Amino acid sequence: MPMIEIDNLVRKFGEFAAVDGVSFSVERGTVLGFLGPNGAGKSTTMKVITGYLTPTAGRVEVCGHDVVGDAIAAKARIGYLPEGAPAYPDMTPLGYLEFIADARGLKGAARRGRIAAAVDKVALGSVLTQPIETLSKGFKRRVGLAQAIVHDPDVLILDEPTDGLDPNQKHQVRTLIQEMAPSKAIIISTHILEEVEAVCQRALIIARGRVVAEGAPTARGTWQFGEHEAEPGRLDAVFRRITTGNGAAADDGRTGTPTGTKGASA
Amino acid sequence: MRGATALFQRELGAYFATPVAYVFIMIFLFLSGVFTFYLGSFLERGQADLRPFFVFHPWLYLVMMPAIAMRLWAEERKAGTVELLLTLPIGLADIIVGKFLAAWVFTAIALALTFPIWLTVAYLGQPDHGVILASYIGSLLMAGGYLAICSCISATTKNQIVAFIVGVLVCFLFTVAGFPIVLDAFAGWAPDLVLQVISSFSFITRFNAIIEGVIDARDVIFFVTLIVFWLFANAIVVDLKKAG
Numbered sequence: 001m002p003m004i005e006i007d008n009l010v011r012k013f014g015e016f017a018a019v020d021g022v023s024f025s026v027e028r029g030t031v032l033g034f035l036g037p038n039g040a041g042k043s044t045t046m047k048v049i050t051g052y053l054t055p056t057a058g059r060v061e062v063c064g065h066d067v068v069g070d071a072i073a074a075k076a077r078i079g080y081l082p083e084g085a086p087a088y089p090d091m092t093p094l095g096y097l098e099f100i101a102d103a104r105g106l107k108g109a110a111r112r113g114r115i116a117a118a119v120d121k122v123a124l125g126s127v128l129t130q131p132i133e134t135l136s137k138g139f140k141r142r143v144g145l146a147q148a149i150v151h152d153p154d155v156l157i158l159d160e161p162t163d164g165l166d167p168n169q170k171h172q173v174r175t176l177i178q179e180m181a182p183s184k185a186i187i188i189s190t191h192i193l194e195e196v197e198a199v200c201q202r203a204l205i206i207a208r209g210r211v212v213a214e215g216a217p218t219a220r221g222t223w224q225f226g227e228h229e230a231e232p233g234r235l236d237a238v239f240r241r242i243t244t245g246n247g248a249a250a251d252d253g254r255t256g257t258p259t260g261t262k263g264a265s266a
Numbered sequence: 267m268r269g270a271t272a273l274f275q276r277e278l279g280a281y282f283a284t285p286v287a288y289v290f291i292m293i294f295l296f297l298s299g300v301f302t303f304y305l306g307s308f309l310e311r312g313q314a315d316l317r318p319f320f321v322f323h324p325w326l327y328l329v330m331m332p333a334i335a336m337r338l339w340a341e342e343r344k345a346g347t348v349e350l351l352l353t354l355p356i357g358l359a360d361i362i363v364g365k366f367l368a369a370w371v372f373t374a375i376a377l378a379l380t381f382p383i384w385l386t387v388a389y390l391g392q393p394d395h396g397v398i399l400a401s402y403i404g405s406l407l408m409a410g411g412y413l414a415i416c417s418c419i420s421a422t423t424k425n426q427i428v429a430f431i432v433g434v435l436v437c438f439l440f441t442v443a444g445f446p447i448v449l450d451a452f453a454g455w456a457p458d459l460v461l462q463v464i465s466s467f468s469f470i471t472r473f474n475a476i477i478e479g480v481i482d483a484r485d486v487i488f489f490v491t492l493i494v495f496w497l498f499a500n501a502i503v504v505d506l507k508k509a510g
Contacts, residue, residue, distance in 0.1 A: 090280060
C-alpha cells in the first residue's frame with residue numbers, strides 16, 4: 001500500500017488553480033523529488049498533504065487516512081518542514097522540540113529519547129539552549145528538520161530542505177535524508193537538480209499546477225523523463241525543455257510531438 | 267486535551283520569554299493605580315470598598331486586552347509558524363482554547379497582582395469581602411470576553427497593529443453598547459427590541475451590576491456565552507483561511 005496517495009488533487013485560490021489535477025503515489029523507501037518553476041504548485045501540494053490547506057477537489061490519503069476526513073490521524077504520521085523552516089524565534093531549540101514532542105503526544109522516556117535522537121541526527125547539540133532567533137540559517141534549518149523527525153514519522157514532507165545552506169550543510173541534509181529513506185516515504189521539493197540525482201528515486205516536474213513529466217533513474221545512470229533522457233549532471237537542460245520550450249509537453253503530459261529525445265544533453 | 271495543554275504551556279511561556287509580560291504587568295498595575303487613586307478618589311471617598319478600583323476595569327481592558335491578544339494568531343501568520351501549528355495532530359478547538367486560556371491566565375496573573383489594594387482597603391476599614399471577590403471574578407470574566415473578541419480578530423490578519431486597532435474598536439462597541447453613542451445610531455429607525463438587545467450587550471452595564479455586589483447568573487452566562495461565541499468565530503476564521 002502506498003504511504004501517500006493523491007488522486008486528482010485540485011486546489012484553487014479564488015479562480016486560480018494552483019494545483020490542477022495532480023495524481024501520484026509514494027511508497028515506503030522512496031524519496032520523491034518535486035521539481036518545477038516557482039509558483040508551479042509544489043508548495044501548495046505539500047500544504048494540502050500536510051493538512052495546512054484543504055483541497056478544493058480530489059483525494060489525499062496518508063497511510064490510508066484521508067487528510068480531510070481523518071485529519072488528526074494523517075497529521076500524526078507526517079513530519080513537515082515548511083518552506084523557510086519557520087520556528088518560534090523566542091524559544092530555544094530544546095524548548096521548541098519539547099513543545100512539538102508534547103503536542104505530538106510523546107511522553108516520559110520515549111519523549112526524552114526521541115528528542116535526543118532528533119538532536120543527535122541533525123547535530124544541534126551545541127546550540128540547544130540558545131534562542132532560535134540568534135541561530136544561523138543552517139542551524140535554523142536543522143531545528144526545522146529536528147521537529148519534523150522528532151516523532152519518527154512514516155511520511156516526511158520537506159519543502160526546500162537545503163535552500164540557503166552552504167555546500168557542507170547541503171551535504172549533511174542530503175545524507176540525513178538518504179539515511180532515513182529506507183524506512184519512510186519522503187517528498188522533497190527543490191530547485192537544485194543535482195539534489196534530485198543525489199537523493200531521489202523518482203521525480204515529478206510540476207508546472208502550472210500539473211505534473212508535466214515523471215522521471216526516474218535508468219540502469220545506465222541517466223534520468224529518464226518521458227521521452228527526455230538526461231545524462232548525469234545535465235538534468236537542468238531537460239528541466240528547461242519541459243517547463244518552458246516545449247509547450248505541448250507542458251500542457252498535459254506528452255501528447256504533443258516528441259521533440260529533442262535525448263537531445264537535452266547534446 | 268493533550269494538544270490544548272501543550273499549546274497553553276507554550277503560549278503562556280511565550281509571554282514570559284520576552285519582556286512583554288513584565289512591561290504589560292507593570293503598565294497594568296500602574297494604570298489601575300492611577301485610575302483608582304486619582305480618577306476614582308479611592309482615599310477621599312472614605313468608603314471601605316473597591317468600587318473606584320473596579321469601575322475603571324472596562325476602560326483599562328479596552329486597551330490592555332487587545333494588546334495581549336493581538337499576537338495570538340497574527341504573530342503566527344507573520345512568522346509562518348501557523349503552518350506548523352495547523353499541521354500538528356491537534357484539533358483546531360484545542361489550539362484555539364489553549365491559546366485563549368494562556369492569554370486569560372496571563373491576565374489573571376496581572377489581575378491577581380493587584381491584591382495590595384484589597385489588603386489596603388481591608389486594613390483601612392471593613393469592606394464586604396464577598397463583593398470584592400465577586401468583583402474580581404466578574405472582572406476576570408469580562409477580561410475573557412475582551413480576549414475572545416481580540417483572539418478572533420487576531421486570526422483575520424497577519425498584522426498585529428491591525429489586530430490591535432480593530433480589536434480596540436470592536437471592544438469599544440461592546441463596552442458602551444448600552445450608551446447613546448451606540449444606541450443613537452439605531453434609535454429612530456430600529457424597533458425597540460433591537461435597541462434592547464444591543465444595549466444588553468453592554469459590558470459596562472453588566473459589569474457595574476456585578477461590582478454592586480449583585481452576581482446575577484444572567485451576567486455570568488452572558489460573558490461565558492460571549493467567550494464561546496467569539497472562540498467559535500475564531501475557529502471559523504481559521505478554517506476559512508485554510509479553505510480560502
